[in-house]
Amino acid sequence: MKRPGPLLTLLAGLLLAAFMLSLNATTGTRNTSARTTKESPAPTVSPTPSRTTPPPSPSQSPVPVPDAGYAGRTDDDSAAVAVNLRDGRAIAYFCDGRDRESWLKGDVNDDGTMRLTGKDGSVLSGTLERSREWGRIRGTVDVDGGHHAFTADRTKKPSGLYRATATVRGARVEGGWIVLPDGRQVGVLTREGRPSPAPWIDPGTGAVTVDGRQLTALPAAP
Template identity: 40%
Template sequence: MRRTGPLLALLAGLAVLIIIATTVLVRTVSSDTEPDASPPPPLTATTAAPAPPPIPQSANATFASRVPGSRAVVALTVKGGNAIAYVCDGRSLEAWLRGKVYPEGLIRLQGKKGILTGSVQGDTVIGAASLSRKGVMGFRAPVVRPPSGLYRAAARTTEGAQLVGGWIILPSGAQVGLVNYGKEPRPAPVLNPGAGAITIEDERVAVAPADPDAP
């Protein structure tokens, strides 16, 4: 007999965080709406549009957006059934998270600083990142196309320090990222996505789109 308990627990946990994320997004959008604005008419059985199908597990896509009510941005790259995400505010907050995309379109990623859960809905990921001491940050991230996306550098410096850098490039051209190599994280230098490398502290380091299967 198949054990459904763990799967049901996972689905329940994801549902709770997605509800929290949706509540955060609704409150943020509501606060920006004019008080006298007329609400849209309710959807009826004849006007409701069907939900877009989830991206299949074989698809490769990157999603990115700003987090409402925060300086942070979030980007997530899906490759087959695996995913990698980066949350960063360009100052001190950053977190790398990795995990799975399940057949139902549900996502659960985990890292040293927290977890990220969500749901792939057509060309958008709706989810929430729960990071240490930062609470729950809800987001709605659409698909982005190159050169927008999530980029990562991971290498050893000539002094033997482990260097890890992350960049999120939004469709507007804005970049947010941090570089960490044994010191306090510092703002990442501006990245030319087509160069394939960047100079950091006199070190030439390879940079590539983040790959869920790479270290």
């Protein structure tokens, strides 16, 4: 049997060398990729800044209902209405200047609404107009079976609501007066429960003469 010649031996060596080079190249690439993957640092994620919610702005303090007086006429011009406010309370007076009158009292809500009642069953429902800086009351009065809408504007002295009580010549006397912003006066004087038109008072001093006796009418307080 003949031995392979030198040419075959050389060819076998070349094939073996080519195979080894190919194997080394593949192994090197895998090792490099593995090292790169292993050694690559994790990407740095910048922290998302937290959103700071601004504190809610404090609500605007409500404008308090003022201590003030209001006076005006009913819409049908048949009577007058006056209201005095103090410390969240109200006193009101309705009168026609002849023989119809009613005193009413009650609370005033923070929003300017009020429901005042009288001993005779009368009811005044009113609202202070905030848009006018509490300068006007719009409402209705139910008294003696009648329903009267009214408007009362804020007063300045000597306009306003006045009241006087006394015993004159053995009779119980009670008077109520509304001095309107234009100076007109509307009032009723009751003697032992019998109403009649009230005499004129001096708005500056409150002085009034009843059956020969001088009395002093004072601003009505709730």
